[in-house]
Amino acid sequence: MNQIHLGVGIACVVILGCLAVTQAQVTFVVKDGNFTCIKAELSAAISINYDSATGTRMKVVQLPGTATVGRNSLCGGNGSAPTLVMLFGDGHSLSLTFSTNDSLYSVANLTLQYNLSDTSTFPEANGTGLISMETTSVGIVARVNTTYRCVSASPVNVGRANVTFSNVKMEAYMTGEDLSPNESVCPADQSTTTAPAPPPSTTTSAPPTPNPPGNPTQGNYSVSNSNGSVCVLTRMALQLNVSHFSVSQKKTIQEVVNLQPNQTTSSGSCDATNANLMLSTGATNLSFLFTLNTTFNRYHLSGLSVVASWPDMEAPFMAKNNSLNYFSSTLGRSYMCSSEETLTVDQNFSLNTFQLQVQPFGLTAGQFSQAEECQQDQENMLIPIIVGAALAGLVLIVLVAYLIGRKRSHAGYQTI
Numbered sequence: 001m002n003q004i005h006l007g008v009g010i011a012c013v014v015i016l017g018c019l020a021v022t023q024a025q026v027t028f029v030v031k032d033g034n035f036t037c038i039k040a041e042l043s044a045a046i047s048i049n050y051d052s053a054t055g056t057r058m059k060v061v062q063l064p065g066t067a068t069v070g071r072n073s074l075c076g077g078n079g080s081a082p083t084l085v086m087l088f089g090d091g092h093s094l095s096l097t098f099s100t101n102d103s104l105y106s107v108a109n110l111t112l113q114y115n116l117s118d119t120s121t122f123p124e125a126n127g128t129g130l131i132s133m134e135t136t137s138v139g140i141v142a143r144v145n146t147t148y149r150c151v152s153a154s155p156v157n158v159g160r161a162n163v164t165f166s167n168v169k170m171e172a173y174m175t176g177e178d179l180s181p182n183e184s185v186c187p188a189d190q191s192t193t194t195a196p197a198p199p200p201s202t203t204t205s206a207p208p209t210p211n212p213p214g215n216p217t218q219g220n221y222s223v224s225n226s227n228g229s230v231c232v233l234t235r236m237a238l239q240l241n242v243s244h245f246s247v248s249q250k251k252t253i254q255e256v257v258n259l260q261p262n263q264t265t266s267s268g269s270c271d272a273t274n275a276n277l278m279l280s281t282g283a284t285n286l287s288f289l290f291t292l293n294t295t296f297n298r299y300h301l302s303g304l305s306v307v308a309s310w311p312d313m314e315a316p317f318m319a320k321n322n323s324l325n326y327f328s329s330t331l332g333r334s335y336m337c338s339s340e341e342t343l344t345v346d347q348n349f350s351l352n353t354f355q356l357q358v359q360p361f362g363l364t365a366g367q368f369s370q371a372e373e374c375q376q377d378q379e380n381m382l383i384p385i386i387v388g389a390a391l392a393g394l395v396l397i398v399l400v401a402y403l404i405g406r407k408r409s410h411a412g413y414q415t416i
């Protein structure tokens, strides 16, 4: 039996401020001697239902930045399958077992173990000891020699728990030290152009907002591809508008929250026709998907998803729509909108944008190209022009009337 060397590198998203729930992106490496066989960078939120003296309760655990690779991880071979075991907290673990058929590899099996004796995580739990649950419906499939990538949040149901992965980059059956630059992108990150976006509803009478914040601050967010050149460039001020069940008020409320640029990190990836921008504050993850239509040389924002774990929420909030059509513009131009725009994702979530300029695709030297302005900006520009033209016209009419009047009266005096 080969000796197994395990290494773990940890990359935490820096969390600032008073956010109650944080989400780390954690790196796991499984090695056999000097040979790296599995590498994974991911975030995971695990929601678990358990029985307590006061009935069924739900607990949400974020996979912490301190999670480590378990000693029972395997590179496999000789009848055993490659397995990544992620250990965290007081005896909890999440394991992924892989299988392959030479052209594809997949997660064959996800096993969640949690320790009900850990009363700080599971207060007043009826049972004690380790509970183990597994599922073979994980839905993680990739081509051999490619990195599985899934920025979007994707939930996996396992027994009485749900494991929601996000920001995943993972490869098994590796042939080198590092993740392959060739990627298999999950379906959720790919645009689906099946149905047109639902028209924004104008009749929704939402519950009153408890604390309307001021205008959001503009942030600069960009994505670079593997050779270091900028492939998505944006500057925008963002405001999230979320309807969710408030634990403290025991009713559904509408919360409007500004995204603070100085607490936000950006990441993402680009290929020829899809560009993904992910903004993360730890408590809030926003993912933008831009799609290029090569037939018409036009791009648009086709997908928007959010995962938020805010302090007053009963469960993490998720919303997603991959059939949007916003920011439509020409390849090689940027899209600009200084006016407020509301991007409706579903009945519970919309994103308000201000002072926005975005450009996916066709960037040269990391700079915005010539801008195409949104309809609202053009109308706003038109109003001062119309008012100005009207005033100038009025002045002219008065002047002409005066001159004519003077001439007439002059002529009049002479005839008398």
Ligand SMILES: *[C@@H]1O[C@H](CO)[C@@H](O)[C@H](O)[C@H]1NC(C)=O
Binding pocket: 001, 002, 078
């Ligand atoms: C493979 O497993 C068999 C039986 O479990 C064992 O005898 C053999 O030594 C193993 N081979 C290697 C290379 O570990």
Ligand SMILES: *[C@@H]1O[C@H](CO)[C@@H](O)[C@H](O)[C@H]1NC(C)=O
Binding pocket: 033, 034
């Ligand atoms: C691992 O790499 C080191 C340095 O490159 C080398 O000395 C060592 O023999 C290698 N071990 C194995 C098991 O290949």
Ligand SMILES: *[C@@H]1O[C@H](CO)[C@@H](O)[C@H](O)[C@H]1NC(C)=O
Binding pocket: 047, 048, 049, 058, 157, 160, 161, 162
């Ligand atoms: C898991 O997800 C299912 C379907 O979305 C939901 O019905 C269930 O309540 C969730 N369970 C937990 C523990 O979050």
Ligand SMILES: *[C@@H]1O[C@H](CO)[C@@H](O)[C@H](O)[C@H]1NC(C)=O
Binding pocket: 051, 052, 053, 054, 055, 126
């Ligand atoms: C949990 O324990 C309490 C008190 O011991 C009991 O009343 C309740 O029925 C138990 N609940 C379950 C689901 O076992």
Ligand SMILES: *[C@@H]1O[C@H](CO)[C@@H](O)[C@H](O)[C@H]1NC(C)=O
Binding pocket: 090, 091, 092, 115, 116, 117, 118, 119, 130
């Ligand atoms: C489960 O939690 C208890 C209490 O925190 C701890 O004593 C025990 O070692 C844990 N079990 C495992 C397998 O780590």
Ligand SMILES: *[C@@H]1O[C@H](CO)[C@@H](O)[C@H](O)[C@H]1NC(C)=O
Binding pocket: 101, 102, 103, 104
């Ligand atoms: C591998 O599995 C996939 C799906 O299960 C299948 O479509 C493909 O043909 C298989 N490839 C080989 C070489 O068996």
Ligand SMILES: *[C@@H]1O[C@H](CO)[C@@H](O)[C@H](O)[C@H]1NC(C)=O
Binding pocket: 102, 103, 144, 145, 175
């Ligand atoms: C994967 O890469 C290895 C080593 O480069 C190669 O031997 C193998 O044929 C590749 N497999 C596929 C399916 O491309």
Ligand SMILES: *[C@@H]1O[C@H](CO)[C@@H](O)[C@H](O)[C@H]1NC(C)=O
Binding pocket: 083, 095, 097, 108, 109, 110, 111, 134, 136
């Ligand atoms: C799932 O994986 C666990 C270990 O991670 C293993 O004990 C179990 O037998 C596997 N189940 C299936 C159905 O493959």
Ligand SMILES: *[C@@H]1O[C@H](CO)[C@@H](O)[C@H](O)[C@H]1NC(C)=O
Binding pocket: 145, 180, 181, 182
């Ligand atoms: C990536 O894919 C291309 C085309 O399939 C191939 O030529 C290249 O070798 C692959 N790179 C790696 C590192 O596997």
Ligand SMILES: *[C@@H]1O[C@H](CO)[C@@H](O)[C@H](O)[C@H]1NC(C)=O
Binding pocket: 218, 219, 220, 235
């Ligand atoms: C954003 O970028 C613009 C242009 O490059 C620059 O003027 C501005 O200071 C930047 N803002 C921040 C907050 O970095």
Ligand SMILES: *[C@@H]1O[C@H](CO)[C@@H](O)[C@H](O)[C@H]1NC(C)=O
Binding pocket: 016, 217, 260, 262, 263
């Ligand atoms: C972030 O910016 C806000 C104002 O935009 C400021 O009040 C806050 O102190 C800043 N926080 C940090 C950590 O810089």
Ligand SMILES: *[C@@H]1O[C@H](CO)[C@@H](O)[C@H](O)[C@H]1NC(C)=O
Binding pocket: 193, 292, 293, 294, 295, 296
């Ligand atoms: C481009 O847009 C046209 C019209 O909306 C559509 O019919 C076509 O399928 C699109 N092509 C791609 C590659 O998305």
